[in-house]
Amino acid sequence: MDKQLQRDLTNWLRSQSKLAKRWLMLSVGLGFLSGLLLVGQAALLAHILHQLIIEHTDKYQLVDSFIGLFVIVGLRAACSWGREIFGYRCGEQIRLHIRQLILEKLQQLGPAYIKGKPAGVWASLVLEQVEEMQDFFSRYIPQMSIAVLVPLVILFAVFPLNWAAGLIFLITAPLVPLFMALVGLGAADANRRNFKALQRLSGHFYDRLRGLPTLRLFNRAEAEAENLHAASHVLRKRTMEVLRMAFLSSAVLEFFSAISVAIVAVYFGFAFIGELNFGHYGVPISLFTGLFVLILAPEFYQPLRDLGTFYHAKAQAIGAAESIVEFLNTEADGMDKGCANLPSPETITIEASELEVLSPEGQVLAGPLSFTLAPHEQVALVGPSGAGKTSLLNALLGFLPYRGSLKINGVELRSLDASQWRQAISWVGQNPLLLHGTVRDNIALGNPLATDEHILQVAENAYAKEFIDRLELGFAHQVGDRSGGLSVGQAQRIAVARAMLQSGSFWLLDEPTASLDANSEHLVLDSLKTATAGQSTLMVSHRLDQLASMDRVMVLENGKLVQNGHFDQIRQHGLLADMLAHTDKRDLDA
Missing domain, CATH: 1.20.1560.10 (ABC transporter type 1, transmembrane domain)
Incomplete structure (x- = not known):
């Protein structure tokens, strides 16, 4: 040494x-x-x-x-x-x-x-x-x-x-x-x-x-x-x-x-x-x-x-x-510690201009991308594996550095107070993470100050109360690490209830139904539809049959935005048409 x-x-x-x-x-x-x-x-x-x-x-x-x-x-x-x-x-x-x-x-x-x-x-x-x-x-x-x-x-x-x-x-x-x-x-x-x-x-x-x-x-x-x-x-x-x-x-x-x-x-x-x-x-x-x-x-x-x-x-x-x-002493390039307050956190507008998402080592993972997410707009993000969807979500969450411009309500993301920005996000991923503790503790992570009545309400809205009531200890039921003791569908509904309790003005959904059976998928989608009504939403989805209900669809390929518009406008051509045709063929083969 x-x-x-x-x-x-x-x-x-x-x-x-x-x-x-x-x-x-x-x-x-x-x-x-x-x-x-x-x-x-x-x-x-x-x-x-x-x-x-x-x-x-x-x-x-x-x-x-x-x-x-x-x-x-x-x-x-x-x-x-x-x-x-x-x-x-x-x-x-x-x-x-x-x-x-x-x-x-x-x-x-x-x-x-x-x-x-x-x-x-x-x-x-x-x-x-x-x-x-x-x-x-x-x-x-x-x-x-x-x-x-x-x-x-x-x-x-x-x-x-x-x-x-x-x-x-x-x-x-x-x-x-x-x-x-x-x-x-x-x-x-x-x-x-x-x-x-x-x-x-x-x-x-x-x-x-x-x-x-x-x-x-x-x-x-x-x-x-x-x-x-x-x-x-x-x-x-x-x-x-x-x-x-x-x-x-x-x-x-x-x-x-x-x-x-x-x-x-x-x-x-x-x-x-x-x-x-x-x-x-x-x-x-x-x-x-x-x-x-x-x-x-x-x-x-x-x-x-x-x-x-x-x-x-x-x-x-x-x-x-x-x-x-x-x-x-590790510092990822471009991940500055901002302290600016988020203006008007009740509504979220996202503007990306020549955005390049970088790895912690500085390699380009996606981009350049230019798009806008208007207040209360619900947008689907689709594309083949490796297209850059997860990288874009990590950049929005402030977990990856970037070049170019990424503004939230007119303020550059790298200048925002990260904790305040994440508090405005209700996030549901494809692999629900539940910690060791009770069911109530896991739901209350979204808002530790929430009352029992509020927790009960979001559990009911997320269709989680129906299986929680069947548990011997109800909301006091102990959950093991990595959702031990619950099925994936049950854990996902608790994750949705947790996101509801946070009451974020921007919903970020990363294939929330990827690992669910048909019944659990239906319940989770219904609860998310109710929760995201009127809220700015960006959802990564592998289910192309869900895109028609979205206000807009953005299609990524090799880190580039190749299609951007309403589902009915872009479904007949380009990568989305190829993905739909492949899905139809797979369903016929099945």
């Missing part, structure tokens, strides 16, 4: 930690307090041993020291517990914020962009990669401060007793972070490769799992199993690289910490037998001094060793942040 990129990602991660400054300060404060208590604990323990061994003090005279020692140990345990709690809260708050940023960005880019990558990639980005940042914020960031504060406290305690021991601490302390940095140079790259492999495997596995019936139908299950095995082998290899880095880092830190403590022990050993006579301030080195410093010696390096251990969490966070920051 480029060093500048690594620095930028580290700065971005640290900037996110400001969101949980309170929890961070509490965690660091408890770590500092634990360091102060540590010095007191070492002093009491050294004092007890000195009194018992050198002064031959009766142990009953040291009861207060023993009680103080137990109290300090209990307080340190409480500090450690508090650090874990506050550190977790710090990481939790930041993770929620980052996850919210990702979801808001996904909402801004829209479904057209999301469909460009496998669902497993987004799941990995929102779940696994955000979770991998927990230890960085809860452990590494607080430990950076504690690794400075606690050794300073110990140095201030040791230097007044023995300057030689303090000097050994001061000289050997930089060795730990130095070798930690050297070992950790490749850790971020290893973690980045691991996350890339995890993304590929997640996307591959999730998509194959959803398409398993199709794979079995075409006898491709074994071939895809081999592909999954290859992808899992790559992930296993990348994971082992990360583990090797982690174990190597820990081994190096333990080695240099042990050497440093050994130097301090050797110094005091030779000082006690009279071979070394320096480091003290004219007073012979006592057992208290030696024990006090030796007890503190491992604890002096412990915060630095912990920082080295958590350095792996930093490498993990940087590897995860690369994809997240790259995604958050």
Whole structure:
């Protein structure tokens, strides 16, 4: 990974930690307090041993020291517990914020962009990669401060007793972070490769799992199993690289910490037998001094060793942040964030002039198109597969960028407040999306403030009430993800009721009866006919027998508008005539 990129990602991660400054300060404060208590604990323990061994003090005279020692140990345990709690809260708050940023960005880019990558990639980005940042914020960031504060406290305690021991601490302390940095140079790259492999495997596995019936139908299950095995082998290899880095880092830190403590022990050993006579301030080195410093010696390096251990969490966070920051910085060409209000939202007029619909990468998907949708006009949009119908709808919804002009009530779409514009749209697609919750919850998505009477009315108008009443719990019936527990026709009628509840002035219908049986299709069409009466409507339809009831028909072919007029005017020639002839022939063959 480029060093500048690594620095930028580290700065971005640290900037996110400001969101949980309170929890961070509490965690660091408890770590500092634990360091102060540590010095007191070492002093009491050294004092007890000195009194018992050198002064031959009766142990009953040291009861207060023993009680103080137990109290300090209990307080340190409480500090450690508090650090874990506050550190977790710090990481939790930041993770929620980052996850919210990702979801808001996904909402801004829209479904057209999301469909460009496998669902497993987004799941990995929102779940696994955000979770991998927990230890960085809860452990590494607080430990950076504690690794400075606690050794300073110990140095201030040791230097007044023995300057030689303090000097050994001061000289050997930089060795730990130095070798930690050297070992950790490749850790971020290893973690980045691991996350890339995890993304590929997640996307591959999730998509194959959803398409398993199709794979079995075409006898491709074994071939895809081999592909999954290859992808899992790559992930296993990348994971082992990360583990090797982690174990190597820990081994190096333990080695240099042990050497440093050994130097301090050797110094005091030779000082006690009279071979070394320096480091003290004219007073012979006592057992208290030696024990006090030796007890503190491992604890002096412990915060630095912990920082080295958590350095792996930093490498993990940087590897995860690369994809997240790259995604958050994604900007689709031409998708500006407008803020203009929609004038006269009660009626909708759409004017397109030399309109070219673009993909998020800037490729032309449809156009140039020029047309007008007048207030209260109902227009059908037809054409063969790949003609650009869905691309045009996504552009109208603000999910795809465009060139040229696309005005809503005289205001350029890219200048409008996207949320306000979408609030004016009642949309019904060919694949109704119902979320986990009750039937009432799914209908109320169109207007969360709607009353029960209003919800009951739209359910009746959409012919949904007739089957809802047959459900055991009625409107409280639980719906699973992806409309689980309901038929496609029932789910579509709930989607129509939801669109009615929104009361948009512009109805956008994307083949709303494509997957329905004859009875459900009849009910949905009747409800839509009532709901769209007098409203501006643009409907993509595969049913050519429905076109006669529309005010106008627009025919697309290869992204171009090839026919535009009333059904009776254009049915005798051009592409529409060919489509009608093909439909009639297919009906005769059936």
